[in-house]
Amino acid sequence: MVKSVNGNIYSDLITSSREELFGFYDDNTPKKFIVIHGMATVNFNGGMSGWYSNINPTGRQASANYCVSDIEIVGCVGENYGAWHCGGVGSITNQNSIGIEHVNSSNGNYADASTYLFSEDTLNNGAKLCAEICLRLGIPIDREHIVPHRDVYATACPQTLDIDDYIARVKKFAKGEVPNALPEQKEGIDMNGLLVVTKSDFGGAFAINRIFYWSISTGFIYMPDMACIDILNKQSQHSTGKNLLVYDSSLSSPWHLRMAQMNNKVKI
Numbered sequence: 001m002v003k004s005v006n007g008n009i010y011s012d013l014i015t016s017s018r019e020e021l022f023g024f025y026d027d028n029t030p031k032k033f034i035v036i037h038g039m040a041t042v043n044f045n046g047g048m049s050g051w052y053s054n055i056n057p058t059g060r061q062a063s064a065n066y067c068v069s070d071i072e073i074v075g076c077v078g079e080n081y082g083a084w085h086c087g088g089v090g091s092i093t094n095q096n097s098i099g100i101e102h103v104n105s106s107n108g109n110y111a112d113a114s115t116y117l118f119s120e121d122t123l124n125n126g127a128k129l130c131a132e133i134c135l136r137l138g139i140p141i142d143r144e145h146i147v148p149h150r151d152v153y154a155t156a157c158p159q160t161l162d163i164d165d166y167i168a169r170v171k172k173f174a175k176g177e178v179p180n181a182l183p184e185q186k187e188g189i190d191m192n193g194l195l196v197v198t199k200s201d202f203g204g205a206f207a208i209n210r211i212f213y214w215s216i217s218t219g220f221i222y223m224p225d226m227a228c229i230d231i232l233n234k235q236s237q238h239s240t241g242k243n244l245l246v247y248d249s250s251l252s253s254p255w256h257l258r259m260a261q262m263n264n265k266v267k268i
């Protein structure tokens with residue numbers, strides 16, 4: 001279902017709209033693709049306010065059809081317009097695609113896209129919107145029609161967003177299921193290890209003391225920001241009587257190589 005606000009056609013999943021943001025190509029070009037973006041900021045409203053609009057005529061020449069946070073879906077440029085979102089010059093263009101921006105959960109270092117993370121709730125909120133659009137417009141839910149920005153333009157966008165994981169979430173929503181924000185935890189056995197990054201090997205101060213958890217059985221990896229190992233360890237001692245396993249690794253990149261090293265899959 002759609003909602004019309006001042007001539008802009010949006011999904012009815014929007015929680016608010018900012019139709020003052022700039023759109024163009026008022027030609028109703030059919031939308032056949034979804035382009036997935038990351039905002040490269042944790043500042044949800046500030047990111048949008050920096051775009052060109054009739055209240056910010058000196059803003060950046062950028063926009064999107066939707067901006068998504070963990071709890072909000074903001075309709076920006078209506079689906080009946082093109083947004084300035086992907087710059088695509090091949091078969092996927094601003095005119096024939098819908099751009100969905102996702103706010104980051106960590107403010108990273110602009111030079112290093114691996115520092116920009118996304119929360120589970122934001123990914124699920126975006127995937128829910130994407131599923132609604134795909135079902136309504138008949139866009140196939142696959143890797144050819146739901147693409148990361150970097151597929152159509154030389155950019156690191158959408159940073160750390162895993163497009164295959166994202167599409168899997170969209171498929172679940174399309175079937176009326178809700179992806180679990182986190183895998184189900186079996187009491188006491190799922191956390192196999194923990195890595196504390198004590199040097200800023202991600203290129204930004206935010207990386208210091210970042211903690212990685214993983215489970216060999218589920219392959220689950222989670223990276224909360226700025227978590228505190230002492231508190232986690234106390235929780236572990238309280239609930240299991242044991243200390244958490246803490247491993248160290250080399251500072252090689254990418255991060256999953258470090259995970260493999262700690263799993264003894266790769267010799268350091």
Ligand SMILES: [Zn+2]
Nearest residue numbers: 037038149157
């Ligand atoms: Zn982008």
